[in-house]
Amino acid sequence: MDKIIPEIDKKKEYRPKNTPSKVEEPMVAYSSQVMPLAFLSVISSRNLPSTKLPGKALTALQNETSLTPQEIADILGVSKSKYYDLIKMTDLGQKNIDALADFATLWNKGIEAFDGDKQLLREWLLSRNENLGGIQPIKLLSSRIGRRELENAFLRIEHSLYG
Numbered sequence: 216m217d218k219i220i221p222e223i224d225k226k227k228e229y230r231p232k233n234t235p236s237k238v239e240e241p242m243v244a245y246s247s248q249v250m251p252l253a254f255l256s257v258i259s260s261r262n263l264p265s266t267k268l269p270g271k272a273l274t275a276l277q278n279e280t281s282l283t284p285q286e287i288a289d290i291l292g293v294s295k296s297k298y299y300d301l302i303k304m305t306d307l308g309q310k311n312i313d314a315l316a317d318f319a320t321l322w323n324k325g326i327e328a329f330d331g332d333k334q335l336l337r338e339w340l341l342s343r344n345e346n347l348g349g350i351q352p353i354k355l356l357s358s359r360i361g362r363r364e365l366e367n368a369f370l371r372i373e374h375s376l377y378g
Contacts, residue, residue, distance in 0.1 A: 252279055255319035258312065268312050270304040276315070280322060281337055290318050290356045321362050321369075328369040344368075 258266055277287055288298035291314050301307060307315070322336075329336045340353040347355065347368060355361030 252276065252319045252322060255312070255316045256323060258316040263309060263313060263316070266309075266312055268307045268315070270302040270307055272307070272315075273298065273302050281333065286353060286356075289354075290314060292357055317359070317362055318356060321356070321365055324366060324369045328372040346371075 254268070254272070273287060276282070277284065282290075284298050285295050288295045291298065291301070291311050293301070301311065325336045325340075326333060329339065340356075341351055343349055344352055347364065352365055352368065355365050
């Protein structure tokens with residue numbers, strides 16, 4: 216007995232009903248070996264609300280940048296003790312991730328301005344700078360306005376307008 220097989224329309228694409236066409240998943244740093252600067256550099260305003268970053272990323276960031284816990288706490292606008300509390304958290308929260316993403320972008324611009332020399336960038340950040348009102352550039356990292364000033368300073372350094 217022959218079975219009758221219906222003709223399949225080969226021009227139609229098969230997709231089960233109620234199946235999304237693309238994956239919608241929040242950005243999450245899954246690994247304990249997080250490289251925060253790379254992860255933070257790809258965060259946009261569109262995916263920030265769904266982005267998750269564990270507190271352990273702060274210690275990885277500290278290792279990556281050679282910044283002290285107090286310096287990173289200042290970037291986040293928190294006390295040093297709050298910084299240590301954040302390290303224990305499973306998610307740093309949108310406000311902290313936003314500040315860190317802004318910092319990561321700025322850090323990468325600084326690395327470019329100093330031709331890839333992280334140690335020279337760190338020394339510059341810790342030295343008083345007359346072109347920035349006689350303060351240490353690292354002190355400007357704690358506010359958005361300060362970070363914009365640093366961004367402009369890095370552009371001037373890249374274009375050899377001042378050192």
